Amino acid sequence: MARTTFEVEGARLDAATFAARHPAWVRDPAALRALVRTPRGLALPPLPAPPRDALFDPWRDAMLAIAAPRQELKLGSGPVKPKPDGSFAHGTAAFLPSSHWPVCGRCSTHLELCLQLAPSMVGPWLHRPGALVLMYCFACLPGSPETTYLRIVEPRTLATRPAGPTASSSHTSTTQTRGVTVLPPSWRVPDSMWFRYRLDGEDLGGAAAVLLGREEIVAETEGEDGEDEEVGTFDAYDEWAERFNARGRRGDGALGGYPNWEQDDATPACPACRAPMEHLLDWNGEQFLDGALHVFMCERTPACGKELEFVAEF
Structure with missing residues (x-):
């Protein structure tokens, strides 16, 4: 040997x-x-x-x-019609608790839809019913809770984004709704960059x-x-x-797994229990240049309340 x-x-x-x-x-x-x-x-x-x-x-x-x-997420290439039980990205329509489209708390611009995942797709990872909706203001980088809409919602009402500018950091046109599919789950280990940052x-x-x-x-x-x-x-x-x-294909985002950090390990601490939060989602979706939006949640204690937090990298 x-x-x-x-x-x-x-x-x-x-x-x-x-x-x-x-x-x-x-x-x-x-x-x-x-x-x-x-x-x-x-x-x-x-x-x-x-x-x-x-x-x-x-x-x-x-x-x-x-x-x-x-579970890798794949962004479709063609336009689709958004549905309350569907998973989709981009576009000017979403299914929310009401017809009100969220605005940025900093600049008052209507947020851009990044992603809506159907309850059937995201439910096993959330451990609760509801759709996951993620919107972002690309005019106010790098972002904060007031410039982001990140919620688990009951997708009951069609909401439409009023006409206005879009400004994704990759300059990709996001006016067309595109479908999102999920691939079968696979097992992944983190890469060396994850270890170095950690x-x-x-x-x-x-x-x-x-x-x-x-x-x-x-x-x-x-x-x-x-x-x-x-x-x-x-x-x-x-x-x-x-x-x-390599046993699992790569997509435009993923549910679960270790985050693909590009700059440093910015895993947030739970506001309630102060423990590191669990990584739930990576999403690039052709909107975040070479980075991604990383979503975390925590339910270790009743006080945690399954809070959602995000970290944006560009």
């Missing part, structure tokens, strides 16, 4: 010695899984076997322990904290020709994660 070594902790160690020093992948896998919303009543596929890799094989089972279910504010412990910290480690593996092959631990892990995650 090829021997892998890397310069770490002030010495050059082989993979077996390093794994003996750090037998855990992270200190508390359950704490990481608690950062991700878990669906109820949704049939999940069996947890797949992790890929084989000389560098990460000592932690294969432990790496699998932090995998989380995720490690900025929390010591996760274990081998991951060393191999995926801010400073990349270069691993050397003896090739078949006797020459050493070098690979950074970030790239090596992302290749491993991509092989694991």
Whole structure:
């Protein structure tokens, strides 16, 4: 078997010695899984076997322990007619508790519809009935609660956005309603960027904290020709994660799973219990440049009230 070594902790160690020093992948896998919303009543596929890799094989089972279910969302290409029991994005129509279309609390512009998810689609993730509606004011970036409409609603009344300017950050035309479909659930592990951002504010412990910290480690593996092959631990892990995650297709957003942070880990704390909130939704929908709108919720205690919070990245 090829021997892998890397310069770490002030010495050059082989993979077996390093794994003996750090037998855990992270200190508390359950704490990481608690950062991700878990669906109820949704049939999940069996947890797949992790890929084989000389560098990460000592932690294969432990790496699998932090995998989380995720359902990719796909934005359709053609116009659709919005329905109260449908899932759709963009456009000038939504089904709300009343015919009133929300306005920005900062500039009074009528908000733009990002997404409305049907109760049948989002219900397993919300753990309650209702449609999820997300609207945003792209004229008041980066956004705040007063510039966003984020609600779980009973979709009973057709509301129409009055004529006015639209200004999505990607300059995509959002005047046409487009359907949203959901793909079957799959299991996903976070990428190396998620670990680096998370490690900025929390010591996760274990081998991951060393191999995926801010400073990349270069691993050397003896090739078949006797020459050493070098690979950074970030790239090596992302290749491993991509092989694991490739079992599920990527979409324009997703329910569940770990957030795809572009700038830093901005997981909000629940206003009631102060614990980190659970990640519910990522949504780009061609409206947020290279970023996304990340939605979180919490119901750990009766006081939490299943509050919704959002973080916008552009």
